[in-house]
Amino acid sequence: MDARCFSDENRRSWTTALLSLALLLVFNVSCALELAFVSHKKADSVSRLAANTAELANAQATVVLTSSPRFEDRVQQADVVVLVGQQALTARDRIPANIPTLAVLIPAQQVPALALQSAIYLEPPFSRQIALAQSLIGDDQPLGVLATNQQSLLTLCDCEDSLDSKRLQAYYLDDYDSLNRALVDLLQSSQALIGIYDTTLYSAANIKNILITAYRQSRPLIGPSSAYIRAGALASTYSDLGDTARRLAELVTAGQQGDWPAAGYNPYFKVRYNEQVARSLNLILPDAEQLAETLRQQEQP
Numbered sequence: 001m002d003a004r005c006f007s008d009e010n011r012r013s014w015t016t017a018l019l020s021l022a023l024l025l026v027f028n029v030s031c032a033l034e035l036a037f038v039s040h041k042k043a044d045s046v047s048r049l050a051a052n053t054a055e056l057a058n059a060q061a062t063v064v065l066t067s068s069p070r071f072e073d074r075v076q077q078a079d080v081v082v083l084v085g086q087q088a089l090t091a092r093d094r095i096p097a098n099i100p101t102l103a104v105l106i107p108a109q110q111v112p113a114l115a116l117q118s119a120i121y122l123e124p125p126f127s128r129q130i131a132l133a134q135s136l137i138g139d140d141q142p143l144g145v146l147a148t149n150q151q152s153l154l155t156l157c158d159c160e161d162s163l164d165s166k167r168l169q170a171y172y173l174d175d176y177d178s179l180n181r182a183l184v185d186l187l188q189s190s191q192a193l194i195g196i197y198d199t200t201l202y203s204a205a206n207i208k209n210i211l212i213t214a215y216r217q218s219r220p221l222i223g224p225s226s227a228y229i230r231a232g233a234l235a236s237t238y239s240d241l242g243d244t245a246r247r248l249a250e251l252v253t254a255g256q257q258g259d260w261p262a263a264g265y266n267p268y269f270k271v272r273y274n275e276q277v278a279r280s281l282n283l284i285l286p287d288a289e290q291l292a293e294t295l296r297q298q299e300q301p
Contacts, residue, residue, distance in 0.1 A: 033080070034129070081102070102120075104119065118255065124223070124237045126196065129194050132222060137283065143194055145199065146171050169215060183209075188217065200226055232274065234274055270292050271295070273288060
């Protein structure tokens with residue numbers, strides 16, 4: 001129909017309808033859940049995590065740097081604040097207590113000291129790493145774990161139940177005069193070393209020595225994270241940004257319904273191998289994606 005055929009009344013009706021639609025869109029945007037991702041520096045990974053989480057949670061997200069002069073103003077506008085990484089934790093006291101605050105990419109041991117609604121731990125659970133080792137070298141093979149002492153081991157990982165198993169033996173540096181002596185004893189009695197997320201023990205200064213000693217005994221290191229794969233660990237489980245965003249969106253959605261899940265390990269993860277190490281140890285590795293799915297199913301309640 002020619003636009004000239006419209007009456008003034010029809011034009012007014014169309015104008016009113018369009019204005020109502022515009023106001024509705026503005027209202028919906030302004031009412032969308034606001035997420036503030038706090039980071040100590042600009043990083044593409046943080047921006048991608050924020051964007052992916054916002055899309056999955058049907059929300060809007062901004063990245064706020066801890067050094068921003070408008071930090072307080074920007075986080076106060078958020079419905080939920082997400083602290084990303086250990087260095088962002090310094091900003092915890094600057095966030096109002098009435099704003100739900102989460103943390104991601106931080107070690108499990110740091111969470112209890114923080115007042116958080118929930119968190120996703122950085123490292124994989126120890127039980128998952130054991131299951132990975134058993135899948136690669138056999139579930140009847142003895143495994144060893146190295147720690148400074150028993151207290152540090154129990155603090156760093158959820159391994160108290162695992163230590164009751166006859167197939168897992170803990171070795172403590174406090175019982176030896178050197179790291180090498182502890183490693184030799186462990187590797188002579190175990191078919192694999194299960195690494196724990198201890199950045200002091202598995203430091204840049206120690207990891208080369210640990211891997212060389214294990215290699216000489218033809219024993220693999222499992223974990224403690226995918227960062228050690230390039231250095232010479234055989235395998236590890238890990239959660240990438242997509243896995244983290246998926247779990248974070250679930251936490252946010254549950255929290256908005258009034259039920260914040262407890263802080264915990266990420267149930268979404270992948271398996272990563274060092275194929276060169278596998279060949280040197282004459283190991284045939286299963287498909288990484290299929291193994292990850294098997295391990296996930298084993299963790300289902």
